[in-house]
Amino acid sequence: MVGEARLVIITLVIYLLAGILIYITRDRKDQYWVLGCLAGGLFFHTALLIGRIVKSGHLPISSLYEFTILLSWILIIIALLMAQKDAAVSIRLTLPVLSGMLLVTALTQSPAIHPLPPALRSYWLQVHVIIAVIAYSAFALAFVLSLVWLVKPEVPGSKNDQLLYRIILLGFGFHTLVLITGAIWAEQAWGTWWSWDPKETWALITWLVYAYYLHRRQEGNMYGKSGVWFGVVGFAVVMFTLFGVSLWFPGLHSYK
Amino acid sequence: MKTLSGLQNPFTSGGFYLLVLMLGINLFFCLGGRFRRLIRIHNRVCLGSFILHLGLVLIMVGAINTTVGQYKQTYSVLPGDTISLAEFGKPLGLRIDSFTVDFADQYPEQYLTRVTVVEKGNELKEAAIAVNHPLSWKGIKTYQIGYGWVIKGELASKDRSRPVSIAAGELLELSRQPYLALKLDFFPDYHQSATGAFNASEYPHKPRAAFYAYSGTNSLDSGVLAPGQSVNIQGFRFHFIGYQRYTVLQSKVDPGIPWVYSGFAMLISGMILRYKLKW
Numbered sequence: 001m002v003g004e005a006r007l008v009i010i011t012l013v014i015y016l017l018a019g020i021l022i023y024i025t026r027d028r029k030d031q032y033w034v035l036g037c038l039a040g041g042l043f044f045h046t047a048l049l050i051g052r053i054v055k056s057g058h059l060p061i062s063s064l065y066e067f068t069i070l071l072s073w074i075l076i077i078i079a080l081l082m083a084q085k086d087a088a089v090s091i092r093l094t095l096p097v098l099s100g101m102l103l104v105t106a107l108t109q110s111p112a113i114h115p116l117p118p119a120l121r122s123y124w125l126q127v128h129v130i131i132a133v134i135a136y137s138a139f140a141l142a143f144v145l146s147l148v149w150l151v152k153p154e155v156p157g158s159k160n161d162q163l164l165y166r167i168i169l170l171g172f173g174f175h176t177l178v179l180i181t182g183a184i185w186a187e188q189a190w191g192t193w194w195s196w197d198p199k200e201t202w203a204l205i206t207w208l209v210y211a212y213y214l215h216r217r218q219e220g221n222m223y224g225k226s227g228v229w230f231g232v233v234g235f236a237v238v239m240f241t242l243f244g245v246s247l248w249f250p251g252l253h254s255y256k
Numbered sequence: 257m258k259t260l261s262g263l264q265n266p267f268t269s270g271g272f273y274l275l276v277l278m279l280g281i282n283l284f285f286c287l288g289g290r291f292r293r294l295i296r297i298h299n300r301v302c303l304g305s306f307i308l309h310l311g312l313v314l315i316m317v318g319a320i321n322t323t324v325g326q327y328k329q330t331y332s333v334l335p336g337d338t339i340s341l342a343e344f345g346k347p348l349g350l351r352i353d354s355f356t357v358d359f360a361d362q363y364p365e366q367y368l369t370r371v372t373v374v375e376k377g378n379e380l381k382e383a384a385i386a387v388n389h390p391l392s393w394k395g396i397k398t399y400q401i402g403y404g405w406v407i408k409g410e411l412a413s414k415d416r417s418r419p420v421s422i423a424a425g426e427l428l429e430l431s432r433q434p435y436l437a438l439k440l441d442f443f444p445d446y447h448q449s450a451t452g453a454f455n456a457s458e459y460p461h462k463p464r465a466a467f468y469a470y471s472g473t474n475s476l477d478s479g480v481l482a483p484g485q486s487v488n489i490q491g492f493r494f495h496f497i498g499y500q501r502y503t504v505l506q507s508k509v510d511p512g513i514p515w516v517y518s519g520f521a522m523l524i525s526g527m528i529l530r531y532k533l534k535w
Contacts, residue, residue, distance in 0.1 A: 115360040118367055118387035169531055176527060180520045189388045191328070191399040191506055193516060194319065196267040 004111050007048045008069075012103050014041035015076070015096045022093045031083065038080050038096065045073050056113045061129035062120055064246050065109040072102035074137045094144045105243065124185035132178045138171030139210075139238045146231025161223060164231055172210045179203055198249030202241040209237050280316050287313055300529055308526025314519030322512030330506045332404060332423065338374065341507060344396050349374045353382070355503040357403065362457035367400050369503045385505060395509055402504035405442040407465050410495040420494075423502070430492045434471060438489065441466040442499060446480065453480070465496045 018037035025034060048069060052060040060066035079095035116125075145164050155161070182200065187193040194200065213230050216222040222230055266272050290306045331339045333352050341348040353370040366386050373380045373393055385391045390399040405424040410417060413430075422428050424442035429435075445456040446464035453466060469476040469489045481487060481496040 115363040115365060118364060121366065122388040124388075173527055173531070176523065180524070183516070183520070187513065188390065191390065191397065191401065191508055193322070193513070201267075 004048065004051065005107065007044055007051070008103055008107055011041050011044040011048065012100055014044065015100045015103070019093055019096050019100070022096070034092070035080065035083055038076060038083065041096075042073070042076050042080070045069075045076060049073060052113070058116060059126055059130075061125065061133070062116055063109070064243070065106050065111050067129065067133065067242070068102050068106040068109065070133055071136055071140070072099040072106070074133060075099040075102070075140055078137065078141055088148065091144060091148050094147055095141075098140060098144060119189045122185065122189065124181060124188070128178065128181040128185055131174050131181060135171050135174035135178055136238060136242065138167050138174065139235050142167045142171060142231045143235030143238075146228045146235075149228045150225075150232065155224065161227065164227060165217060165222075168210060168213060168231065168234070172207070172214060175203070175207055175210065179207060198245045199241070202237075202245045202249075206234075206237050206241050209234055276316075283309065283313055283316065300532065304526050304529025304531070306526070307522050308530055311519045311522030311524075311526055314515050314522060316519075318512040318515030318517075318519055320512070321515055322510050325511040326508060328506055328508035330401065330504060332502050332504050334406065334500060334502045339505065339507070341396055344507065344509060346394055346396065347376055348394065348396070350391075350398065350505070350507075351379075352503065355403070355501055357458070357501065359459055362459050364458055367403055367503070369400055369505060371398075396507050397509070398505050398507045400503070401506045404502050404504065405444065406500045406502050407440050407442050407496065408498045408500060409465075410497060412493045412495070413491060428494070430489065436476075436490060436492070437470050438494060439468040439470065441468075443480075444499075460499070463499055465499070467494065 014037060018034055018041060021034045021037055025031065049060050052066060052069075056062070060070055075095050076099050079092060079099065082095065083092050142164055145160070145167065149160065149164070179200075182203070183193040186195065186200075213222055213227075213234065217227070287306070287309050290302070290309055294302045294306045327344065329343065333339060335352050335354050337352050339350040339352070341350065351372045351374055353372055355367075355369045357367055358365040369385045370382070371385060371391065372382050373391075381393070383391045383393075385398055385400045387400050390397045392398075406421055407424055408419070408421050411420045411428070411430070412418075420428060422440055424440065426440065428438040428440055430437055443453060443455050443462075443464045443466060444458055444460040446462045446466075447454055447456045456462075463483060465481045466478070467481065467487055468478045469487075471490070477487070477489060479487060481494075483496055483498055486493055486495040
């Protein structure tokens with residue numbers, strides 16, 4: 001059986017190849033190679049996730065390693081959808097690159113599978129984490145679009161500008177649900193709906209950061225370049241909440 | 257430890273409360289503004305925005321209620337003990353019938369305390385309290401929050417002998433003049449490495465009681481006892497008989513919860529109304 005780290009590396013190499021193909025191929029008929037490559041990588045990526053489900057007996061959402069692998073998997077699905085919708089080359093290129101970077105990050109984390117501790121043995125785990133994956137995927141997509149449009153600016157109020165706003169809004173809505181489901185679950189498991197745990201606090205900071213964006217947008221700001229910059233800065237806060245807090249501020253959300 | 261700057265725990269510092277107060281005042285005036293706009297302009301966006309911000313205010317009110325009005329008590333108890341909930345203003349008690357730990361691959365899977373709710377001697381209900389499954393009874397919620405070990409033994413001196421039962425990690429005083437004490441720790445699955453003793457698992461495969469004897473601030477002796485073994489310290493003899501798990505439960509009332517949950521519901525409803533978009 002192929003080792004898990006080896007499977008991650010195979011997936012990574014295929015995504016890298018897909019990235020190179022996206023960069024060098026502009027012709028529509030060559031896009032089948034790109035799609036084939038992304039689908040091939042996704043096959044190994046999916047095998048990795050299924051392998052963990054079989055080994056652990058639960059969805060791959062109980063550790064930062066699993067969360068990272070799942071998040072990068074969703075980004076590839078989005079990349080495939082974007083490729084079919086004839087999105088700009090830069091967008092199609094940035095998504096697998098970001099997904100690959102997440103996979104590299106996953107390689108630095110422990111892939112060990114331990115039985116779930118009692119506090120995580122709840123249906124709230126599935127609800128809370130799956131919602132978080134959706135929210136973080138939306139923020140990641142907003143980041144990719146922002147990055148691309150930083151290089152090639154969009155006209156304020158254009159279709160793409162509206163798209164960025166809607167994706168951030170989608171992420172914000174789901175992030176609100178992350179905070180709410182987390183609070184309800186915490187009340188049930190630990191007897192307190194809010195405990196200023198570092199992860200909770202930074203999730204709230206992330207929420208406030210994006211709430212600021214929405215308020216500014218309502219006031220007629222955050223269109224064009226400023227909105228695009230915000231997509232980048234907001235995602236930096238998301239990444240710190242996901243990885244930085246887990247690494248440097250151990251708390252109730254520190255999973256081994 | 258709390259410091260003036262709040263660096264140890266910033267969320268209990270004066271500076272933090274000031275920030276929250278400012279946020280609260282800001283939200284309050286923001287809500288007022290949105291209400292005035294709602295009166296002027298009757299549309300979905302204004303209504304959604306108002307409900308959304310009202311939800312946030314309710315959550316803050318709930319948070320204040322939780323901070324000020326929450327009452328909780330923690331109990332470390334053995335099967336057979338009864339917890340009195342009289343301090344919550346109800347003539348209720350929880351009798352501990354059993355406490356078990358389920359294991360999966362030597363890792364705790366669930367902690368389960370079976371209790372009987374009693375009121376003035378009458379048994380009202382049998383219930384199970386586990387992590388993620390608190391017991392809610394007449395407004396009081398009781399949670400499974402932990403467990404520990406009780407070391408059971410016998411302490412004998414020249415003139416007398418008595419049974420002792422002490423929680424792991426606590427001090428067993430042998431005499432006051434001169435001061436003599438035993439600190440007892442418990443390892444359910446004792447192993448020794450170059451860096452010291454450690455627990456290989458929480459399952460009692462190799463139960464051992466580690467003792468450290470003190471006289472004043474001087475260390476006299478230390479070692480490890482298996483069940484049935486004894487140690488002699490300056491005329492005292494501690495005989496290690498056995499061990500038992502105790503359960504740690506926490507009962508609480510939190511008047512902030514209804515406010516907070518109503519706030520959550522309004523926040524979601526308000527967001528749906530405010531941001532109903534055509535994709």
